[in-house]
Amino acid sequence: MAAFSCSAATATQKVNSLHKELWEKVTATLEMWCQGKNQIPKIQSENLAVISLSVGIAAAFLSTLSPNSVVSSECKLETPCSKALKEFSADTNLGDEKAVGPLLERAAAYFCLGGRMQETIQDLAEAFAAAPAQAMKHFEERFSAHDTERIEEQARTVLEAKFAAYREAVRARTELRGNHGTELLASVIQTVQFLLQISPGSKRELSVRLADCHLLRGHIRAALDICDHLLAAEEKTYYNTLLALRGFCSLHAHDHQQALQDFQKVIEHDSPHPNSCIKALCGRGLIRISGGNHYLATLDYITACQLKLEETIFTIKSYVPWNQRGLLLKVLQEEGQKMLQKKRDAPGIYQLASLLVELDASDEASGLLCADALYQMGCVEAAHKLLSLALSRTPQSSPVLARLALLQLKKGFIYDGNQLLKKVIRMGDTSCLLPIMDIFKDEDRKLMQTHCHFRALTILKSKQGDADIKEAIAYLSFAIIAAGGYAEDCLLIRAGCYGRLGQKKTAIFDFNAILKEDPRNVQALSGRGFIYLALKQQKEAVQDLISALKAEAGVVIPAILSLKREAQGLITQWLLQHGRTMLTELVATKDLSRETLRDLLMIAKALIKICKDSQYHIFYTDVLIASGYTHAIRPEAEVAIAHPFPARGPQVAAQEGNTLMKGHHYEKALGYYTLAALTSRDNPRYLRRRAACLTHLKKYDRALKDMEKVIQKHGCNSLKTRVEDHCAKGRLLLAAAEEEAAVKQYIEALQLDQSIALCSIMNGPGREILTRTFHKVAQHNFEMQRYEEAWKITDYGLKIDKNTELKKLKTRLKREASSCSIH
Structure with a gap:
């Protein structure tokens, strides 16, 4: 070929003189170069300048060697057509009717060359777009019926390739509201319109395709006209597809009623087309969102995902108006979250979340919804991997x-x-x-x-x-x-923490949360009372502390005593003021209701436990007088009450109590014993008598408290007194059904002095009853494998009485607990 470019005659002569097989190899190579199937290599020579070889030279050489070669003819034809078209495009555009001829000629050249399918269809489509009638005339002159069939087949292949490129551009979008790729539809529409010209037998099918492309490109009116026309025809093929397309046309035109009717027909059809059904579900879901029915809209999109996830993604990215996609994403996220919170359809939500991730991979909420759905489905590892990946992106x-x-x-x-x-x-x-x-x-x-x-x-x-x-x-x-927003123990601790940090109002918020659920919660009442104390809110503080004291004074008083002295003083002064005010009002109105007096008595008792100052004891005495405990006191006793701590006051009150006890007037006697205990600063002698009185009244808890105080003051008492006090407490515990604690008291007594203890036991409850209790408690400890404790109880029980059951238990203990160290 290089030789041909230097001297055509010599090169032609040399090649024609070759053997037939070699000649055919040369012409075949030239045909390949003309058709563009092989690249023409560059040639360099020391004796020649660099020769630029082209398809034109190859075509000329091939034509000289083989004048009848179709390839060379078409190749030579293509070049002038292309030049002519370039001149048109420089002056005006290819839409000009004058370009139709050259476009058809070049298309024919491409077609004859073979392997130039894209170029062939592109030129034909542009020619028909410029002047359909003129293009059709040229087309029929240039192409046979057989050629037309091949061209139609090629055009359909090109159409599918172009539409696939559009779908891929849509799929690759990173911006949810973007419309990138729509520009590719112009060429697709042009190809469909060309096919409509040369394939009249496929007019309905191609018209549906054209309506679809117009809708996707945003030419709503054109798409709607085609849909209306085709749906009005007698032929009912592509019925669901057309309804779905018309539904979206109406939706874009804001005619929601017509759109919903069309979508509904598709969904309710006996045998709906899957892709059409997906479009209808997505369209109906969008209308439901605009109507505020977010839950049903979400169900539509879940159903669409379950039919075909990829098609649902494509439908949202291309058919749903760009300015509604953001709202759609948020609504589906929120409703999906709500459904998971109600433990509904986790697999469906997972598919929905997968859709949302595809729509906008940068939206963290969609990824979290996906992970949450996986967790509810029991796929913990998959959820963990998804969350770890999300964390790597946003640590x-x-x-x-x-x-x-x-x-x-x-x-x-x-x-x-x-x-x-x-x-x-x-x-x-x-x-x-x-x-x-x-x-x-x-x-x-x-x-x-x-x-x-x-x-x-x-x-x-x-x-x-x-x-x-x-x-x-x-x-x-x-x-x-x-815990769901309420955890009492945590709220109490947190309130205390806020208090330490000085965030008092926040602490009150936590205490309020507890008291809303449990208005009698002692720790919350006292805690809030202390916060009000710090805020100097006297009324609120007193109200809370009184409520707490009424509920459980045994918890509140130690809490008050743990405060600083200044705070204790302020609390006692506020409580005293409140109590005095209440008492004055009661006396003035003579409305001595039992409940109010009980509250006053509770306040008075609390005050003397917190502080021993005389003013609080005087207040206590005043409350007792108002409560009616002094109605039978003799004149000398009245004098005793008038002074806080008279020498004979406790004795007088105790003697009166003794007299009332003998007459079985236990309630009245209790008041005098209380006065005796109060004015004697809890002398054990009067506490024992009050405990005995309380036992008759079956108020065992209060009696036990008195005996506990007595035992705490055992320092200078005789051995006999101490033993009898432990036995007395043991009897009370038995009466209160606290058998294990009772046994411990009797063991204490036996350890102090066995003979005195046995004498006391004979007076009550008796050896037989007590040893049965000892056996019961020992048996329980044995069953709990507390062998040493069981052995100790059994041993002391046998000192009271040689009970047969206790002996058997001791034998079992030796056998069962042989590995234990028992003394």
């Missing part, structure tokens, strides 16, 4: 960290779970747990609650700095959220 995402923490705790990786929770705490976003808790299972929530509660307690035991208290508060907040 500071507290919702991801919180979920991962819970999964790590569930898997038993306590340290890893706690490290993740610490990260969330450092970010200060404890509320990120709120939307998760209804999704996770009860046992996993309980696991989170227990862990966070334990961590808070551990921190508070070892550290007391402000930073440590804040960390403990964060853990307690996690525990409260995990």
